[in-house]
Amino acid sequence: MQIKTLILGAGAAGLMCAAHAGPGTLVIDHARAPGEKIRISGGGRCNFTNLGTEPARFLSQNPHFCKSALARYTQWDFIELVSRHGIAWHEKTLGQLFCDGKATQIVAMLLREMEAAGAELWLQTALRELTHADGTYTARLERDGRETVVQAQNLVVATGGRSIPKMGATGLAYDIAGQFGHALVAPRPGLVPLTFPEGRFADLAGVSLPARVTANGTSFDEALLFTHRGLSGPSILQASSYWHEGEEITVNLSPALDPAAHLRAARKGAGKRSLTTELRQILPERLVGHLADHLDLSGNLADLSDKRAETLSESLRNWTLRPSGSEGWRTAEVTLGGVNTDGLNSKTMASKTVPGLHFIGEAVDVTGWLGGYNFQWAWASGAAAGRSL
Numbered sequence: 001m002q003i004k005t006l007i008l009g010a011g012a013a014g015l016m017c018a019a020h021a022g023p024g025t026l027v028i029d030h031a032r033a034p035g036e037k038i039r040i041s042g043g044g045r046c047n048f049t050n051l052g053t054e055p056a057r058f059l060s061q062n063p064h065f066c067k068s069a070l071a072r073y074t075q076w077d078f079i080e081l082v083s084r085h086g087i088a089w090h091e092k093t094l095g096q097l098f099c100d101g102k103a104t105q106i107v108a109m110l111l112r113e114m115e116a117a118g119a120e121l122w123l124q125t126a127l128r129e130l131t132h133a134d135g136t137y138t139a140r141l142e143r144d145g146r147e148t149v150v151q152a153q154n155l156v157v158a159t160g161g162r163s164i165p166k167m168g169a170t171g172l173a174y175d176i177a178g179q180f181g182h183a184l185v186a187p188r189p190g191l192v193p194l195t196f197p198e199g200r201f202a203d204l205a206g207v208s209l210p211a212r213v214t215a216n217g218t219s220f221d222e223a224l225l226f227t228h229r230g231l232s233g234p235s236i237l238q239a240s241s242y243w244h245e246g247e248e249i250t251v252n253l254s255p256a257l258d259p260a261a262h263l264r265a266a267r268k269g270a271g272k273r274s275l276t277t278e279l280r281q282i283l284p285e286r287l288v289g290h291l292a293d294h295l296d297l298s299g300n301l302a303d304l305s306d307k308r309a310e311t312l313s314e315s316l317r318n319w320t321l322r323p324s325g326s327e328g329w330r331t332a333e334v335t336l337g338g339v340n341t342d343g344l345n346s347k348t349m350a351s352k353t354v355p356g357l358h359f360i361g362e363a364v365d366v367t368g369w370l371g372g373y374n375f376q377w378a379w380a381s382g383a384a385a386g387r388s389l
């Protein structure tokens with residue numbers, strides 16, 4: 001079978017690319033259903049983009065690479081598409097847009113767009129062999145136990161990263177990159193809970209509070225959640241993308257209020273109140289109990305010197321912790337690293353060295369913050385490649 005374009009992977013990026021690539025396009029995926037990560041994303045409502053999308057919200061060895069694609073297919077373009085398909089949506093927080101209904105509406109919309117463009121989709125299809133000669137890609141595919149050989153002028157690799165192998169993630173994009181001489185930026189788990197030695201926060205499991213978490217100089221002000229295994233919540237997931245094994249993170253447990261100033265003010269009117277009682281006004285009760293095992297929280301407010309108040313405040317606002325690891329690929333929402341952007345054209349996602357070869361979506365070394373940015377990259381890079389084919 002001769003076609004113009006073969007797209008590997010019917011996820012967010014692959015479907016978007018097919019919708020722009022048009023007739024003569026075949027998308028294949030080994031999964032039973034397309035867009036499975038879209039379906040489960042955002043608690044089933046899909047945080048499909050972010051109003052604040054800008055290049056600074058993406059991590060990459062080359063921070064400039066994402067600019068062109070993001071500028072040429074913006075969050076507003078995707079909002080227009082969603083609205084045109086009659087999908088109701090709302091802003092939840094921090095510019096994050098979610099469907100009012102189910103995330104499957106987004107998958108259905110992409111399938112409609114893809115079909116309208118004249119592209120075809122084969123599910124439960126495995127790639128057995130891939131070669132490239134005389135300007136043609138030859139893919140040996142297996143579908144329903146039968147083998148089909150497809151020849152295409154263009155190959156788009158949209159098979160995503162390594163996160164959540166249970167959902168069908170594989171390293172196929174990296175293998176193909178290697179086969180065609182493209183370098184990788186070492187893939188590692190991103191947007192992932194951080195772990196600590198067993199029992200470190202067991203007494204706090206379930207406690208959540210607003211916090212500022214800093215890793216490698218980048219800070220995030222969002223909720224922090226203590227778990228049986230360590231730390232999670234949006235602030236930790238965000239910071240995890242900036243954290244490397246063995247490094248420390250800093251947690252500010254009271255980013256909005258200066259505890260020293262609060263304690264000094266409280267001391268004036270309620271000197272007999274115990275320090276722990278007053279701290280419970282600004283921190284969750286269980287956390288105060290936990291901190292009392294590690295810090296001196298004895299005595300009444302009247303006994304608290306300004307100096308001690310400052311020292312305590314500093315401990316609460318500059319809590320330095322060294323995670324023992326992360327929950328890894330099992331729960332990571334994204335993959336950091338991937339196909340090195342040095343080898344790709346930022347306008348078309350095409351290989352600079354191998355004609356017709358493209359890499360899009362999470363397979364590429366571009367990773368967004370939490371909050372709809374990763375889907376926006378999938379849409380933008382998919383559209384960039386699709387329009388160029």
Ligand code: FDA
Pocket residue numbers: 008009010011012013014028029030031034035036037038040041042043046047048049125126127158159160161163164167168169170171172332333334360361362363371372373374375376378
């Ligand atoms: P994606 O992973 O979507 O698609 C890759 C496709 O390739 C899959 O269909 C897979 O089956 C297929 N494939 C893989 N290997 C193959 C092989 N060997 N042969 C054939 N097919 C193969 N982002 C966001 O912006 N907002 C959100 O709300 C969320 N929420 C979220 C929740 C959870 C639980 C996860 C795990 C992730 C998110 N994300 C997110 C991240 C987002 O899902 C992710 O960045 C995009 O789906 C990436 O799109 P891609 O198309 O690049 O890969």
